[in-house]
Amino acid sequence: MGTISHDHAKLNLDTIAEAIRTLVEANPSIKVKSIIAEIQSRFNYIVSYRKAWLAKQKYVAKVFGDWEVSYQTLPVWLKAMTVNMPRSHVQIKMLPVYRESEEAQGVRVLHYVFWSFYPCIVAFRHCKPLVQVDGTHLYDKYKGTLLIAVT
Structure with a gap:
């Protein structure tokens, strides 16, 4: 039996x-x-x-949670990291969302996250002064540029 090349309604x-x-x-x-x-x-x-891509995304979100939930739990994870690894440094910046020049109440967007583990902070004094910065452009749902700095 040959395959039918169009999607079935069910x-x-x-x-x-x-x-x-x-x-x-x-x-x-x-x-x-x-x-x-x-x-x-x-x-x-x-x-x-x-259709196959959307089905995959739907099941991945069902198993692992969607991106919005992940972004909402990020501050909780970073707080847990600093509690369990004292003297590590975490900085997170959220920006307000504006609709027609008016700030939307209770809606914030992730601007950036920075973290460094304390052993890395201490060891940095013994490293050669080298910083590598790389970036990639984000498309589709998430716009902007993802920058990564490695020292």
């Missing part, structure tokens, strides 16, 4: 996400093409790349 994101559950749990960075091949072998339909 083959929605929830169905695909449940079908790839074991694959994503075993390897969260699984390629979307592998997901398409798995759906093709199980249901005899070829789903679009977008």
Whole structure:
């Protein structure tokens, strides 16, 4: 029996996400093409790349939590780090969100996070003075530039 090259109406994101559950749990960075091949072998339909990608993102968010939750828990994790590793340095800056020149109440956006472990701070005195800075542009959902400094 040949494969049908269009999506089936009942083959929605929830169905695909449940079908790839074991694959994503075993390897969260699984390629979307592998997901398409798995759906093709199980249901005899070829789903679009977008539909397979969205199903993967949906299941990853279900298992590991979505990005918004991760950003909300970041200050808690950084606080726990400083409690368990005294004298480590953590600095986090959040910016307000403006809608039509008015600040949105209770909405903050992550601007930057800096942390350094205390042993690294102490050991820095014994290092050669070398700082390497690298950056990458962020696209799609998260705009801006991600800068990383290594010393």
